[in-house]
Amino acid sequence: MKCLLFPILFLFGSPLAIGQVTFDEKLHFGAGIVAGAAGGFVAHKISKGDKWWTIAGAVGTSLVAGVAKEAIDEAQDGDWDNRELAATALGGVVVGVTIEIFSGKKKKKKAGQIP
Numbered sequence: 107m108k109c110l111l112f113p114i115l116f117l118f119g120s121p122l123a124i125g126q127v128t129f130d131e132k133l134h135f136g137a138g139i140v141a142g143a144a145g146g147f148v149a150h151k152i153s154k155g156d157k158w159w160t161i162a163g164a165v166g167t168s169l170v171a172g173v174a175k176e177a178i179d180e181a182q183d184g185d186w187d188n189r190e191l192a193a194t195a196l197g198g199v200v201v202g203v204t205i206e207i208f209s210g211k212k213k214k215k216k217a218g219q220i221p
Contacts (some may be wrong), residue, residue: 127193130187132193134175134190134194135196135197136197137171137191137195137197138195139168139198139201140166140197141167141170141171142165142197142199143164145166146160146164146198146202149162149203150205155209160202163200165198169195171194172193172195173191175190
């Protein structure tokens with residue numbers, strides 16, 4: 107988890123701290139959370155709680171949603187925005203990690219293991 111958290115803070119921490127995040131990027135972040143939650147919960151159930159599949163499902167779903175939205179923007183206005191796509195993907199990362207943290211999966215002790 108620490109190895110995943112550092113790149114996120116490094117890449118997105120500076121704009122967030124300075125306040126350079128636009129309203130559209132905040133909306134994309136929220137949309138990434140919603141789309142990622144759907145994909146993350148489905149992946150969590152299908153994989154029987156495997157944390158990497160849960161995170162991959164959340165990030166993958168949010169990426170698909172972000173690419174679809176930017177493709178629509180490109181077709182209508184000719185304006186593809188990578189920062190908005192990154193904000194949508196970041197929403198998927200956040201919700202994927204959150205699902206994993208709060209899923210309540212308890213580690214089973216091996217038989218005969220001394221506590």
